[in-house]
Amino acid sequence: VRRAQMQRGLPPGPTPFPVLGNLLQLQSGHLDRVLMELSSRWGPVFTVWLGPRPAVVLCGYTALRDALVLQADAFSGRGSMAVFERFTHGNGIAFSNGPRWRTLRNFALGALKEFGVGRRSIEERIQEEASCLLGEFQAIVGTPFDPRRLLDNAVSNVICSVVFGKRYDYGDPEFLRLLDLFSDNFRIMSSKWGEAYNIFPSFLDWIPGPHHRIFRNFQELRVFISEQIQQHRQLRQAREPRDFIDCFLDQMDEEQQDPESHFQDETLVMTTHNLFFGGTETTSTTLRYGLLIMLKYPEVAAKVQAELDAVIGRTRAPNLEDRARLPYTNAVLHEIQRFISVLPLGLPRALTRDTHLRSHFLRKGTFVIPLLVSAHRDPTQFKDPDHFNPTNFLDDRGEFQNNDAFMPFAPGKRMCLGAGLARSEIFLFFTAILQKFCLLSTESPASINLTPQCTGLGNVPPAFQLRLVAR
Numbered sequence: 001v002r003r004a005q006m007q008r009g010l011p012p013g014p015t016p017f018p019v020l021g022n023l024l025q026l027q028s029g030h031l032d033r034v035l036m037e038l039s040s041r042w043g044p045v046f047t048v049w050l051g052p053r054p055a056v057v058l059c060g061y062t063a064l065r066d067a068l069v070l071q072a073d074a075f076s077g078r079g080s081m082a083v084f085e086r087f088t089h090g091n092g093i094a095f096s097n098g099p100r101w102r103t104l105r106n107f108a109l110g111a112l113k114e115f116g117v118g119r120r121s122i123e124e125r126i127q128e129e130a131s132c133l134l135g136e137f138q139a140i141v142g143t144p145f146d147p148r149r150l151l152d153n154a155v156s157n158v159i160c161s162v163v164f165g166k167r168y169d170y171g172d173p174e175f176l177r178l179l180d181l182f183s184d185n186f187r188i189m190s191s192k193w194g195e196a197y198n199i200f201p202s203f204l205d206w207i208p209g210p211h212h213r214i215f216r217n218f219q220e221l222r223v224f225i226s227e228q229i230q231q232h233r234q235l236r237q238a239r240e241p242r243d244f245i246d247c248f249l250d251q252m253d254e255e256q257q258d259p260e261s262h263f264q265d266e267t268l269v270m271t272t273h274n275l276f277f278g279g280t281e282t283t284s285t286t287l288r289y290g291l292l293i294m295l296k297y298p299e300v301a302a303k304v305q306a307e308l309d310a311v312i313g314r315t316r317a318p319n320l321e322d323r324a325r326l327p328y329t330n331a332v333l334h335e336i337q338r339f340i341s342v343l344p345l346g347l348p349r350a351l352t353r354d355t356h357l358r359s360h361f362l363r364k365g366t367f368v369i370p371l372l373v374s375a376h377r378d379p380t381q382f383k384d385p386d387h388f389n390p391t392n393f394l395d396d397r398g399e400f401q402n403n404d405a406f407m408p409f410a411p412g413k414r415m416c417l418g419a420g421l422a423r424s425e426i427f428l429f430f431t432a433i434l435q436k437f438c439l440l441s442t443e444s445p446a447s448i449n450l451t452p453q454c455t456g457l458g459n460v461p462p463a464f465q466l467r468l469v470a471r
């Protein structure tokens, strides 16, 4: 294997075992931590073997920047992930490459914009949804509850209104079931062996394990999405799009005669799935983790509330323009995203051409793991990288201070397509909640453990209960 490594010009790394590669070593602790520890031995660019497949790991802000930003084109490919591959077959935005990816990504970005600045801005949609969420919260003031499903529902409704043209009532059993499928998939992929599901594509069907649940969940989601598309086909007026699906159907009509067209039935299903799943789980997990952090640090929540009171008051709903006038709140939200690193390993990239990185020659197709969490924990970039500390984003005068090493959405050409939407949602939901409610923990803040319940593709927070008190 070593010889193969050298022949392929791969950077050095820990010695792999036959077949399993470095898997056993990688499973010895939280994957992101193990990779960061390996980096202290092997440097910022090193190779690990995920079973029979080598992966080049980028660790630390500088390596990530040198690759993803300074060589944005070369690093803009998507590395394949077996569990997704089996479902997407390289279709949709997130798991395609080349011209198909570029076309679909630009189309989706355009459509998101269109439904943002069109009849009703996305900001207004989020504000309306936040007000529905507050209504649900109001009804359970004083009673301890797990906020997961309500947050999932609220966040998902925003992307649902863009993609499907409708929102779902809180507690709608059919919709809650779908949201549970998302959470289930995210959790399985974030479990100890979650990464292994991405390695052995040809074995996946044969080996038993929870990944079969991922496949069943995906299948159920596919049925739901296909039904939505079918309904759209029946009710739409051509060239009068109500939402993303209508836009896509219009484009399909337009390119009907083009045999090379990227706008096909299957592509619509996968692209819709990307937006629906991508638009729900990460954002909602971030908000949920953020609330848990506020329970642990009530003094931080109190400071956010004092700033909201002073700048907005308690009656007017927060809007996006307020963000610039709320430096402390803005710093807290950045710090939440930095501290939790909800996708610690980002999504894998693949090289679109041969390239040099540092002293290494890397071949086209090389699978790359951008270890985003390592930028967030980089001691050369943050004052207090290992703790939750909003001053990581504040200067000496208490003004908000941005930092290029903040990269929860990954930098470069392949960065998260929904970053703007996600940031708007996080800001508007979080401030709406704290403006109206105090959050109380059912246990003492000191005993709250912020360590993720599982870490893999994602960092999933431990389940918790909270009690709301109206302000």
Ligand code: HEM
Binding pocket: 078, 093, 094, 095, 105, 159, 274, 275, 278, 279, 280, 282, 283, 286, 342, 343, 346, 347, 348, 370, 408, 409, 410, 411, 414, 415, 416, 417, 418, 419, 421, 422
């Ligand atoms: C806190 C919330 C979110 C986080 C932390 C997040 C993070 C990420 C990351 C790290 C990637 C991989 C980028 C790369 O290739 O390096 C990604 C991709 C993607 N995200 Fe997000 N995301 C969030 C919310 C959203 C939302 C709201 C949407 C819905 C519009 C979305 C849609 C996508 C899509 C479609 C991709 C694939 C992009 C591509 O391959 O070109 N994400 N996201």
